[in-house]
Amino acid sequence: MIYAVIALVIVAFPFLVGISLSAPGHKGPKTDHFNGTQFINPGGIKAKGFSDVLRWMFSRDQGAWKYNYETSIGPKPVDSSTDLVVTFVNHSTFLIQWNNLNLLTDPVWSERCSPYSFAGPRRMRPPGIRFEDLPPIDAILLSHNHYDHLDITTLKRIHQQDDPVFIVPLGVERYLAQHDITKCVSLDWWQSTSIGLDIMATPAQHFSSRGMLDRDKTLWCGYTLTNGEQKLYFAGDSGYGDFFKEIGKKAGPMDVSLIPIGAYQPKWFMSPIHVSPDQAIQIHRDVKSKKSIAMHFGTFPLADEGQGKAEEDLILGLEKSGIEQKQFVIPEEGEPISF
Template sequence: MKRRTLLRTAAGLAGVTAAGGAATAVRRGRNRYYDGPVSDHFDGVRFFNPGGSAPKGFSDLMRWRFGPKPTEWPASIPMIRPARPAERVQDLTITMVGHATLLIQMQGLNILTDPVWSERVSPVSFAGPRRVIAPGIAFTDLPPIDLILLSHCHYDHLDLPTLQRLKAAHDPQVITPLGNDAIIAGTGLRTEVMDWGDDIPFGPLGVHCLPCHHWSARGVTDRSMALWAAFMLTAPGGAVHFIGDTGFDQGRPYQGLGRFGPIRAAILPIGAYDPRWFMADQHQNPDEAVQGFLASGAAHGVGHHWGTIQLTNEGRDEPRDRLAEMLDRHSVDLSRFRAMEPAEVWQIPAL
């Protein structure tokens, strides 16, 4: 692992070996978000998954869009009782807000992952994928937010209106992978950027930036110009692993995690996986999520990225139902890995 200060020290160096194996000089001025050295996952303009798969192209997108119709979701699902979190929690409690937004309370800190309170996840407020259920915590009921973990810049994970609201109400710190700081600069949020392998302290926690298999874009001309990542939070009592989005990638996002000590909770995506020919490289399915959970050695799992916003073809409840089937298939007790619904609260058992 390397600390972010080491990355900054090396920021002016060129001639680093790229994925193809040839030493390549840094090409500056073509990436609108990030200007840094070539690495094993950055070619000087775009980030990529080493040994992995690039996102599908436009012709594949059209094949999907004009293929079988998605399973219809309900237009709305009532929010019976939003959660009202405690102001501070010393032990580990996780509350589902919706999609990839969760409140992690641990060590007296309040941490949000990929916060979205907007009605739609889209470049515009009047069109695009819309949430079918209200956030599991009303924005005004949030406890003081100390930290935001921002995994990548897709609209269902990086929502500028929500970040602006959080700045005004809580002024939290943001930790995010390279390049995403440029996208959120207008919010005024304090931002720390990390590369894969970096680690930084945040109060009593260690924050570690880890590889996962995905991509990024805010439009049609900025594909993979900002990095995507997973995070590990290390603390007394066990670590918390958060992946916002990932393809299974032969299990590589779950390899080598033992160095962080026992993992108390793994927060893993289980939805947006159908059709597999289009989604498999970038979105794991419930079976792969269970395989990753087992490979990581985590004691407990939280399934997210399902049931709030329809992005792909599977039905609203299918990821939850398939997760239960896969846990049974892999002989994992259902109590260890939950597909959490908005407003569901889980006080994670101690190791």
């Protein structure tokens, strides 16, 4: 009997953990992309399910990654700027300084993008800005609730230090409230808010979850920011779709776009939720971007392409497309780019 109980506990434990990690979902009326319980991608595209996850995990052919903490870290940023200054921290984290505001996108300073400090994808490069060197943060933009984009440990540190406003997709504010973060503005696609810059949430093709029972119960998005003269687009995390052309028509042309290029192999598994470098170039064109900056590469080994592969494929794709590399740059971590 005792062995049966132990076996039951062993089998049940992962499910109990998955249940405990699940975040609360959005409550609201049905829309064309919310069925009352779950959010829906443009065109109804779905991320792969559990059986496909197992198929991928047991057939992985991951390229090489090197743990590199010898890389240089950027200088301490200026306290503020009236001009647009963008500094790549790494992965999807940028410091955006503009109109005397300091904003962070999807800030992650933890060692792992995981619910645990001892397991999960490990950071292969240090953040390009030391946390203690950050200027006072006025606002944080969150694209969705995955661990490599919503790092609650980092968010709580910034909240306690600076008390910024959190701009989030629908439902994410309920999870933050569980951690006493309540200064939130939640947005649906195409909804806007103003904090000295006009910020609008834009569609993306992805999914959401932090546990086993909250799949797609909160929204995912990108953002556009404007001061009335210049426009910046942060694409968030997304697979490719025609909605990027719609973003270009409704909100473009963009002066600066922050576009993901990594975590795209194997294509059969990743393409619904992540763009390839070639698709990133198409997004650059779709949103009519004058200059784009690559992101979502080189930090966490999330997919099967090896370290450096996304950057190589982007350079090759730009050459084939006849686009100069200075129009779609691979940023150096910690180095500010002024516009």
